Amino acid sequence: MINLVREPLIFEISSPGKRAINWPELDVPETKGLLSEVPIREDLEDFPEVSETEITRHFTRLSQMNYCVDFGFYPLGSCTMKYNPKINEKVAAMPGFTLVHPLAPESLVQGNLRIMKTLEKLLAEITGMDAVTLQPAAGAHGELTGMMLIRAHHVAQGHPRKYVLVPDSAHGTNPSSAHICGYTVKEIKSNEKGTVSVEELVKVMDEEVAALMLTNPNTLGIFESDICQIADIVHAKGGFLYMDGANLNALAGIARPGEMKVDVLHLNLHKTFSTPHGGGGPGSGPVAVKKILSPYLPVPVIEEKEGYYYLDYQRPQSIGQVRSFYGQFLVIIKALSYILSLGPKGIREMAEIAVLNSNYLRKSLEGIYHLKYDTPTLHECVFSDKFQKEYGVSNLDISKRLLDYGLHPPTMSFPLVVHGALMIEPTETESRRDLDMFIEAMKAIDREAKENPELLTSAPHVTYVRRLDEVQAARNPVLRWEQKK
Amino acid sequence: MYPENLFYTKDHEWIKVEGEEAVIGITDFAQKQLGDIIYVDLPAVGKSLEAHQAVSSVESVKSVSDVYCPVSGEVTAVNSELAQNPDLLNKDPYGQGWIVRIKIKDKSELNKLMKASDYEKYVEGLEH
Numbered sequence: 386m387i388n389l390v391r392e393p394l395i396f397e398i399s400s401p402g403k404r405a406i407n408w409p410e411l412d413v414p415e416t417k418g419l420l421s422e423v424p425i426r427e428d429l430e431d432f433p434e435v436s437e438t439e440i441t442r443h444f445t446r447l448s449q450m451n452y453c454v455d456f457g458f459y460p461l462g463s464c465t466m467k468y469n470p471k472i473n474e475k476v477a478a479m480p481g482f483t484l485v486h487p488l489a490p491e492s493l494v495q496g497n498l499r500i501m502k503t504l505e506k507l508l509a510e511i512t513g514m515d516a517v518t519l520q521p522a523a524g525a526h527g528e529l530t531g532m533m534l535i536r537a538h539h540v541a542q543g544h545p546r547k548y549v550l551v552p553d554s555a556h557g558t559n560p561s562s563a564h565i566c567g568y569t570v571k572e573i574k575s576n577e578k579g580t581v582s583v584e585e586l587v588k589v590m591d592e593e594v595a596a597l598m599l600t601n602p603n604t605l606g607i608f609e610s611d612i613c614q615i616a617d618i619v620h621a622k623g624g625f626l627y628m629d630g631a632n633l634n635a636l637a638g639i640a641r642p643g644e645m646k647v648d649v650l651h652l653n654l655h656k657t658f659s660t661p662h663g664g665g666g667p668g669s670g671p672v673a674v675k676k677i678l679s680p681y682l683p684v685p686v687i688e689e690k691e692g693y694y695y696l697d698y699q700r701p702q703s704i705g706q707v708r709s710f711y712g713q714f715l716v717i718i719k720a721l722s723y724i725l726s727l728g729p730k731g732i733r734e735m736a737e738i739a740v741l742n743s744n745y746l747r748k749s750l751e752g753i754y755h756l757k758y759d760t761p762t763l764h765e766c767v768f769s770d771k772f773q774k775e776y777g778v779s780n781l782d783i784s785k786r787l788l789d790y791g792l793h794p795p796t797m798s799f800p801l802v803v804h805g806a807l808m809i810e811p812t813e814t815e816s817r818r819d820l821d822m823f824i825e826a827m828k829a830i831d832r833e834a835k836e837n838p839e840l841l842t843s844a845p846h847v848t849y850v851r852r853l854d855e856v857q858a859a860r861n862p863v864l865r866w867e868q869k870k
Numbered sequence: 871m872y873p874e875n876l877f878y879t880k881d882h883e884w885i886k887v888e889g890e891e892a893v894i895g896i897t898d899f900a901q902k903q904l905g906d907i908i909y910v911d912l913p914a915v916g917k918s919l920e921a922h923q924a925v926s927s928v929e930s931v932k933s934v935s936d937v938y939c940p941v942s943g944e945v946t947a948v949n950s951e952l953a954q955n956p957d958l959l960n961k962d963p964y965g966q967g968w969i970v971r972i973k974i975k976d977k978s979e980l981n982k983l984m985k986a987s988d989y990e991k992y993v994e995g996l997e998h
Contacts, residue, residue, distance in 0.1 A: 797932075798933060799933075855931045856908055856957075859908040860909075
């Protein structure tokens with residue numbers, strides 16, 4: 386049952402003297418002055434005072450306002466919001482993993498090191514690459530690490546180079562990762578098919594270009610079918626091909642980036658390999674490389690000799706450590722659990738169903754929502770609000786109205802190459818029944834746009850809060866509760 | 871909708887020549903595409919810019935976009951009013967919503983830009 390009454394702040398339900406616990410009478414002598422040296426925070430007057438019932442109900446009600454992948458369809462494009470199997474949580478919660486100290490001697494954590502090495506090998510096999518580091522803490526961190534490896538190689542050759550090429554259909558983090566790594570970004574425009582224009586690439590590729598960062602399939606869900614030719618053009622000038630592996634869910638078990646002549650890519654364990662993200666993270670962004678870049682991998686590298694695992698720090702060409710200790714260890718376990726549960730056939734089936742689901746959605750909504758590119762797509766598809774705009778209804782209004790149907794909206798206004806974009810990635814998680822529910826809602830919203838656009842422009846109507854002032858939220862965000870004096 | 875006394879770029883900037891100097895902003899089409907603008911990043915006065923170099927970036931509720939300098943020059947003034955009221959770009963893109971003023975380095979570069987009628991045709995082409 387959803388109750389649309391506004392939930393008060395916990396400070397507002399507080400009343401003095403209430404408490405959730407009754408302490409027993411003090412039966413030892415009271416000691417004073419022990420904490421006199423410790424600075425005690427004094428600005429926390431009126432800390433909320435509530436009973437156990439009140440605090441339980443308050444937070445349970447708040448949790449029910451949340452939308453999560455355990456609750457329903459989560460079509461955010463480019464995010465791969467797939468279901469997180471519970472067995473992964475069970476495995477990662479085992480005491481041998483949760484209670485181990487990061488500085489425990491190698492001899493006591495052989496099993497844990499073996500787990501990491503096993504995942505590295507499996508990821509190398511899935512991607513067709515030579516070596517993997519599990520250190521980066523998330524996707525963009527993986528991108529930065531990958532770019533640092535490329536830079537380290539160019540520096541070792543005596544010339545770091547100046548530019549990194551990024552197509553306009555790339556992930557938004559790509560240009561910033563290249564920039565943080567000290568490169569100037571040059572954008573390459575997409576062609577009419579929505580892929581990288583080979584002619585454009587030939588024009589801009591020279592010995593000052595360190596790398597091309599390509600997302601494949603790109604954010605339109607389109608496979609870069611010229612990728613081998615693109616790789617040859619980049620390699621001919623001594624540059625590297627970086628692949629953003631965020632969309633690996635479309636390829637895993639079917640096609641391997643290593644065989645597409647990719648030199649380095651990052652993976653998102655929290656997307657393709659089912660570990661939780663968004664509010665449920667943390668993420669994990671392993672980087673896979675070809676041999677040419679492996680001398681630069683971050684330390685420590687996990688090595689094995691005659692069945693004994695150890696951490697190798699003696700790597701003179703390494704870019705150093707990119708994260709404390711060894712990466713998001715418990716996330717690594719969840720990803721390994723996922724891969725081993727599915728097996729090679731299961732991984733392939735995962736990608737096949739993800740692509741099938743996306744194309745089922747696309748076919749069902751084609752003609753009702755505008756598709757800018759008619760190129761076939763893989764795991765996601767990007768519609769626009771062009772048809773609904775004629776009735777004064779934007780992608781924002783459509784998204785807000787979806788909330789009334791109890792559905793999470795798709796990614797909006799991205800990628801930028803499609804104006805008024807609605808980017809949908811269903812993943813393999815959704816059943817035919819759930820997909821149909823979403824399709825019916827989208828069709829109903831289109832009818833509403835024609836018959837009663839006001840219903841959409843003022844949506845949502847049945848949520849806890851109505852339409853929020855986005856401009857005000859961006860200009861003057863209220864980030865935390867503050868006590869009124 | 872597109873004032874006759876301005877030159878236009880394919881990236882939707884306008885430039886108004888005033889003697890040796892010029893004022894730069896974004897077009898009405900650009901502000902409509904961006905939606906509500908919430909922040910404008912302004913360059914330092916004195917900064918030298920090549921043509922097509924980013925002179926400012928504009929953030930809306932949807933995205934962040936670079937504003938490119940239509941011709942080479944040096945920044946002589948910035949519209950500091952935009953720090954407090956970035957929505958001037960939405961309300962009055964050709965007037966109070968100007969972004970920077972530059973000293974033009976080479977007036978011949980203006981010949982490469984579009985006139986109002988050409989820009990109008992260009993925008994119509996994009997909308998279809």
